[in-house]
Amino acid sequence: METAVGLRREAARTDERRALVLAGERERAIERVGGLFDALGVEPAEAAFVGPDDPLECRSVGYARADRLMGTTQELLVYDCHGRCEPNVLGQVTGTVDGGGLLVLLTPPLEEWPDRCDGFDETLAVPPFGVQDVTGRFRGRLVETLRAHRGIAVVDVDTGAVERDGLTDPAPRPAGRRLSQQDSDTDAAGESFASVAYEACLTDDQAEALAGLERLREAGQTVVVEAHRGRGKSSAAGLAAACLAKEGQDVLVTAPGYRNAAELFERAAELLERMAVGYSTDNPDSPRRIETGAGTGQEGGCIRFRTPTAAAEFPDDPDRVIVDEAAAVPVRLLESFLEAPSVAFTTTIHGYEGAGRGFSVRFRDRLAESDHAVTERWLSTPIRYAPADPVEVWSFRALGLNAGPPHAQVVDGATPETVTYRKLDPSALTAEESLLREVFGLLVLAHYRTEPNDFARLLDAPNISVHALLAEDHVVSVALLAREGGLSADLRSRVYGGERVRGNLIPDLLTSQLRDKAAGESVGARVVRIATHSAVRERGLGSRLLAEIAAYAEAGDLDWLGVGYGATPELVSFWRHNGYRAVHLGVSRNERSGEHSVVMLRPLSPAGERLHDRHTEWFLRRLPGTLANALSGLDPDVARAVCRSIDGTPAFAPREWEWRILEGLPDGTAVYDTAPRPVTRLAFRYLTDGSVDCLTPQQERLLVRKTLQARPWDEVADELGYVSASTCMRALGETVDALLSQYGRGERPERSDTG
Structure with a gap:
């Protein structure tokens, strides 16, 4: 108790947090915690327990629902x-945990903990591996950080020994200065948000972010606010939304889910009350719509929430748009929000929910190309506790939240010829902290949903291997491979019957959706993630790494390499260039990427060839039908790229009357709409024939939109820039004429007109 009391007293004095590890038998630890409420003066309503049961008087939350405590x-x-x-x-x-608060971890004896399997290990043990194959490197590293970082006490509840008291004896903190309204940005007329809005800010950072958000009062503005979690970015956005609504603006708010934007609406409502602005809501507890001007008889403003997909349509023509947690919104949708009169993007960097710097990397190029003036703000000061809080410093290191790639200057000279390939053993990663941080930092940059769980996965999961290119011992490109397949006959049968199998994306898809009973028999490796340092992109490093991975795979027991990702023309071309061929294209958009997912294979053995050839044949048979139906809205450039990446061409043997239709289209003696099938087959043959390139990109888009996706003439003409439907028809005839020169004006087999 004395240890906990001392920690709590020091935490309260410094507005920092402290952590207490109670290691040993669980029942003894629970008993110790039960006495902490009175000793620390904490009311049960101010505490929470996360675990499998309800042993304390305070609120209890199961592991799976821990995210409900966020906020x-x-x-x-x-x-x-x-x-x-x-x-x-x-x-x-x-x-x-608030400033002055205490985080208590109940753990097994620290010496034994790394080797003890738990429920999380079961999620890492994907078939055909068992939980016994999962290592404890993450927990071992976690123990090391608990023993090394300041502000963390360790007590052995079995012996009563205090290994560390966790006291830091900090120096007194100087009082900070709050940014005033006079410090804020103003427009040409000298006006700014109300002073009460700045008085509601809790840190200088938050006030500076609010000053940046004042730019939204003007048209043609984009404001980007980035921060670590707990810095008040959503609150700042809420204050700005309230000020804009007070001025009569219609503010459309979107986020991955309403829960992400709840704080924004809460802060907006609070500020409207403080400004004595009348307003109404659709729901007092969880408002999705706040209207100002209530009871005044005057037209007011509005703050309303819509999901990203719906918001991208700009329902009811909003004046301003705020995208909260933008890193978790697909880039395709983020681009559409740049069409708003003015827009703000707020996002978490290295958040506990996995939103990383992918927003910065993947969206900044699009942002730079827009016509908007861009204002950026970065929030570094925590809201609920003091800066340099020991518990935050520890958690950032323990969970990989402080990971980052090497500085650009260090790797700027890297080329495919100067780098070295290395398969990184997890033990080496735990032993080389800088290497681990660079690997995980690159992965965070590349993917907006890289989570702390992924940090543990690359250290402990038996199916994961890490491959990298290094320039003078610094990571410039990294890839994660997941071993898949090799499933037992019984499991393959259950998957065919509808049971899902974790960690086997490609065998699962090919078995359950495409009805291939043998898909899970061969053994492959899926490229889960691949990332190259932003300073050395477009130099061929990603291709060099994939070549090394192929050599590694061919020397082992793998039958195939595979990949699944959100299809864009550039990505499909990249993977095709590296020997991967498409065997499946999803008919619905992926929730995370916002794109249609494509699956590609690179066979390495006879078994891999059989799997690839089987699904190539099936893909060629079904793709025209899906393009004309579920994929009729697919970007034609994506369709072109996917067709080109198929390692095969469909049979093309029209009947004699179909040849006459084709030959009559260029001069107008035949009409496409009366018999589209031969043109569709000709178009698909050409688009999948990698040996022929006789059309312009515009002509290929015309083939996709009209013949494969069966879009109306007027729509195709408008989209592709033809002056009329008639002009579009003539262009199709000219395109068919070019294809007939390639495929149709030679010796043809005699075939019956009716056979």
Whole structure:
């Protein structure tokens, strides 16, 4: 108790947080925690327990529902690590502890903990591996950080020994200065947001972000606000939305889910009350629409929420758009929001929910090409606790939240000829902290949903291998491979019957959706993620890494390499260039990427060839039908790229009357609409024939839109820039004429007109 009391007293004095590890038998630890409420002066309503049961008087939350605590603040948070030590959960619950509060971790004896399997290990043991194949490197590293970082006490509840008291004896903190309204940006007329809005800001950072958001009062503006979690970016956006609504603006708010934007609406409502602005809501507890001007008889403004897909259509023509947690919104949708009169993007960097710097990397180029003036703000000061809080410093290191790639200057000279390939053993990663940070930092940059769980996965999962290119010992390109397939006959049968199999994306898809009973028999490796340092892109490093991976795979026991991702023309071309061929294209958009997912294979053995050839044949048979139906809205450039990436061409043997239709189209003696089938077959043959390139991109888009996707003439003409439907028809005839020169004006087999 004395240790906990001392930690709590120091935390309250510094507005920092402290952590207490109770290691040993679970029942003894629970008993110790039960006495903390009175000793620390914490009310049960100010505390929470995360674990498998309900042993304390405070609120209890199961592991799977720990994210429900996000957005709340706790004076005392107890996380029972005995049943499940999940990195995502650890990050989520740590973020709820308020300044002056205490995080308590219940753990097995620290010496034994790394080797003890728990519920999280079961999620890493994907078939055909078992939980016994999962290692404990993440927990071992976690123990090291708990023993090394300041502000963390360790107590052995079995012996009563205090290994560390966790006290830091910090120096007094100087009081900070709050940004005033006079410090804020103003427009040409000298006007700015109300001073009460700045008085509502809790840090200088937040006030500076609000000043940046004032740019939204003007048209043609984009404001980007980035921060680590807990810095008040959503609150700043809420304050700005309230000020804009007070001025009569219609503010459309979007986020991956309403829960992400709830704080924005809460802060907006609070500020409207403080400004004495009358308003009404559709729901007082969880408003999705706030209208100002209530009871005044005057037209007011509005703050309303829509999902990203719906918001991208700009329903009811909003004046301003705010995209919260933008890193978790597909780039395709982010681009559409640049069509708004003015827009703000707020996003979390290295958040506990996995939103990384992918927003910056993938969206900045599009942003730079827009006509908007761009204002950027970065929030570094925490809202709920003091800067340099020891628990935050520890959690960032323990969960990989402080990971980053090497500085650009260090790797700027890297080329495919100067780098070295290395398969990185997880033990080497745990032993070389800088190497681990660079690897994970690159992965965070490349993918907007890289999570703390992924940090543990690359260290402990038995199916994952890490491959990298290094320039003078610094990582410039990295890829994660997941071993898939090799499934037992019984499991393959269950998957065919509809059962899902974790960690086997390609065998699962080919078996359950495409009805291939043998798809899970061969053994392959899927490229889960690949990332190249932004300073050395477009130099061929990604292709060099994939070549090394292919050599590694061919020397082993793998039958195929595969990949699945959101299809764009550039990505499909990249993977095709590296020997991968398309065998499947999803008919619905992926929720995360916003694109249609494509699956591609690179066979390495006879078994891999059989799998590839089988699905290539099936793909060629079904793709025209899906393009004319479920994929009729697919970007024609994506369709072109996917068709080109198929390693095969369909049979093309029209009957004699079909040849006459084809030959009559160029001079107008035949009409496409009366017999489209021969033109469709000719178009598909050409688009999948990688040996022929006789059309312009515009002509190929015409083939896709009209003959494969069966879009109306007027729509095709408008989209592709033809002056009329008639002009579009003539262009199709000219395109067919060019294809007949390639495929049709030679010796043809005699075939019956009716046979």
